[in-house]
Amino acid sequence: MSGAHPADPIADAFEAHRGRLTAVAYRVLGSHADADDAVQETWLRLSRQDADTIDNLGGWLTTVVGRISLDLLRSGRTRPTVALDDHLPEPTVTLNDESNPEDLVALGDSVGLALLTVLDALRPDERLAFVLHDVFAVPHGEIAGILGKSTDATKMLTSRARRKVQRARQSAGDRQQQREVVGAFLDAAREGRFERLLEVLHPEVEFTVHTPSGRFVTIGATEVAGRARMAGGAAHGHPATVNGRPGVIAWNKDGTPLSVLAFTVAAGRITEITAVVDPARLALMGLPDPA
Template sequence: MSGTHPADPIAEAFEAHRERLTAVAYRVLGSHADAEDAVQEAWLRLSRQDTDAIDNLGGWLTTVVCRISLDFLRSSRTRPTVPLDNWLPELTVTLDYGLAPEELVALGDSVGLALLTVLDSLRPDERLAFVLHDVFAVPHGEIGTILGRSADATKMLTSRARRKVQDARQSASDRQRHREVVGAFLAAARDGQFERLLEVLHPEVKLTVHTPNGQFVTLGATEVATRARVAGSAARGHAATVNGRPGVISWNEDGTPLSLLTFTVADDRITEITALIDPAKLALIDLPDPV
């Protein structure tokens, strides 16, 4: 391990706990890189600590890693957002990697799809309590020590997080179905399948396109299907989630954003499409880098 000395008994003891510490941090943070950073920071803190005063090294390290993870979560939620024009809602855009199988395996069956989809909606303390108790079977009293709460308060916290995870099971199913509907629309737009477009569009669908020359609105399935070429480049873009809704982002060859499409789906039909193709407006949004 970088920064440790295998001949050092403290380093060896730390290595014995590394796998579990990394698993805890990853399930709390949802990021391999952040988990590794949290574990490395725990090692640095241990190296500055009087280890003779530590009665339970495993418990001490778990507490430290969890508190570091909490700091990571809280700081990520307080980053300033990019100010946008009054007409443009504040957008949160994240790439959708389709819940890659290797990510699901890494998280473990005990976490499952529900936690993946609800992860960002849980407060940091809820997330930590849920993962430690329901995934790693850590007693509420120990979790409370980490969080600075009583065992009863921690039990309530875990219960609240569990309800959110359970509620998210249905939401996850809905979101997956919405992505499938959008995928069918993009495939039909790409292949010029007019009848298929009409099948996935609501009869009163609304298409709003924001261009450098202004905003243009098209109403009705027939009109929107006719103009579906606006989705041509997006069909070769990358799936994204835009404020919780399915979307597609595409980039120019130089890496600058080309378009951002957002879809509203109800009853397996698209009821609204917003297409942003104005470079000046796209530049105002904190968009992911090209993939």
């Protein structure tokens, strides 16, 4: 927020809601930059509004940021995806608690972070309705006002969006099986078991590595298996979830990030591996500290 006086009560009230507004906008838009733009525009509209005419500031702000986000989605200006390769500074990376990994998955879904990879299946109005209602518990009546629809029509929209998300989740495959496949790959990489690596890699697996010198791609199970240690110690890293995909984070001895790997698993085999070993890129990713 720019130009606001620290003692301005309206500015203070807005700041109290900023975190939630940013969370709403990010989960709708899938981009930190677009979410910041939406929140900034919300502030500008509030600054031009007579505050005395607003009965419920939180509801008013949610409505405004929702409408702005919807307009951005409909305009096509934003790209609501979080592919690791396309948005390297913005991935969602969380450490897996090995004692209770299912709780981590449930938490990721409930706050809408892992869902960013499947929300592309929704139309803009479905996406907004689903995020506001199922993630942030905004009543259907309020969402209806944002969308310009009746409450009943909005309920139907949310229900349809929920079914689409459920289908997208199911098509992504079983997460536990995916983690087991990735675990088998990492074990084989640590032990140097070439044949075992070939068993868990798809014949046309694609391995993309982002290094300080650029982006390098290796295709084919034999080639990828032969370079499985290319991430420099990642096989000894900590299990993580990277944009909803199974992954691994490794750190240097001084606690700085060494590498991030993200895996795509289909039909029990790894089809894609993305590795980031460029310190400059890693520094921008906001990675968690070593466990």
